[in-house]
Amino acid sequence: MAAAGVTGAGVLVAGCGSDTGSSSGAATSPTASQGLMLVKLAAGIEVLAVNTYAAALAAAGQGTLGKVPDAFATFAQTVRKQHQDHADAWNAILTASGLPANTTPNPKYNSVVQGQVATLRTIVDVAKLALTLEMVAVETYVAVASLITGATGRRTALSIAPVEAEHVAILNAVLGTKLDATPQKGFIGTDMAAGLDSLNG
Amino acid sequence: MTVDEHSIAGLLAESWDLHVDGMRATTDGLCEVVELGLERRARPQDERGDPQRRRFLQQSLLAATGLTGLGAALFGPSLRRVFAAGNDVDMVNTAASIEVLAVTVYKQAASLDPNVSGAAIPAVKDFVVAVIQQHSDHRDAFNAAAVRLGGREQTNPNKPVLDTVVTPAVGKIKGPADVVALALTLEDAAVQTYVSFGSTATDAAVIKTFASIAPIEAEHTATLRVIQGLLSLGQPQLIAVPIDIAKLPGPAGGIAFPDSFYPIDGARPASEGMVTG
Secondary structure, three states, X not given: OOOOOOOHHHOOOOOOOOOOOOOOOEOXXXXXXXXHHHHHHHHHHHHHHHHHHHHHHHHHHOOOOOOOOHHHHHHHHHHHHHHHHHHHHHHHHHHHOOOOOOOOOOHHHHHHHHHHHOOOOOHHHHHHHHHHHHHHHHHHHHHHHOXXXXXXXXXXXXXXXXXXXXXXXXXXXXXXXXXXXXXXXOOOOOOOOOOHHHHHX | OOOOHHHHHHHXXXXXXXXXXXXXXXXXXXXXXXXXXXXXXXXXXXXHOOHHHHHHHHXXXXXXXXXXXXXXXXXXXXXXXXXXXXXXXXXXXXXXXXXXXXXXXXXXXXXXXXXXXXXXXXXXXXXXHHHHHHHHHHHHHHHHHHHHOOOOOOOOOOHHHHHHHHHHHHOOOOOHHHHHHHHHHHHXXXXXXXXXHHHHOOEHHHHHHHHHHHHHHHHHHHHHHHXXXXXXXXXXXXXXXXXXXXXXXXXXXXXXXXXXXXXXXXXXXXXXXXXXX
């Protein structure tokens, strides 16, 4: 799947004096630089997810997590690869725009993860941490989707969010949270969405 | 899945050149077009819902503004975007029709003998109860969006899917695996459709609605794939919440999400569930 179209090149004209500033109405285009910052934000979240699952797998290999079921190892390996694919897609947009790829994990959330990685002792611990990151990711994509007017670029966000949600579903099943008891209650919100300020740590 | 970076770079460069030329040309003219579109959107649905009328007006406006050739190519998309307000209504109508169908199918499944529907398994029963509520809420959200945009609610199930997928499948249900397969087909179609629609919708709130609902349907697909996998292995006793991951075979850890990016090749057409008449 081609993952392009978020850059300033894809930004079209904003409202001609008719923008009420509400959430309804025609989608408002970010500036070119804001659009690329959103892409950088997304890439950084994916890099953090890759690193976190890698750390969990390393801990499993070292015996820190006790006996790790094969299915959980498969889950972590599969999800890590998918997050890498997501990061690659966002970074392809950055590099196509002449910017460097973002290989830095999101600073704000990375500090949260680093504080917890050393305390991981069971796969339940891993699942709880992973669930938080997956929810940040899916909510961030919901938040940015309406900010991107380029169809292809928006589709990148929209096509990744459901995959993060699939990860969420399995993590909730592992943790024992039934479908009707999840916080999202049938709609993905944006309370946990990462903002551009998180790029500063 | 790979990304063709060279193609992306070329497309972006071409897009940027067109954008700069267009912006340098006539911003005022574009604002006039937007105003016309807003005025059109304010008219009743039956005056603006006709596709032929929509195309006639689009062509007339292009001719009236003297936009031909490059101008038409540059501002055609803008004009299409103005008239796309009607397309947004079609899309939320179609989405609502999918939700109506989903509620119908799950309720129909719930009415079957529990050993046939899978409801004899507590986790499956709980799942069905929860998704019926969620799909009902989704239907209401899409219909609220339609009304806000000046359209009408869609209260009928998606007829093409009902006729070509659901009805034939229902007639062949023999056990839980058949029910799960049908549910998965519907949920997967919903995700693909909402990703597709969200990619081209023009109203910000509509985009956000698709964005917030598609992942929920994907949570359903993930759950159904796990159930399907365990049923196929003859391990229905493992279908539970919390799931005992220690008892699952290794490959089960990855069956819930086969793709890194949710595909859209199975998305339903935008006009399929539009309200007519």
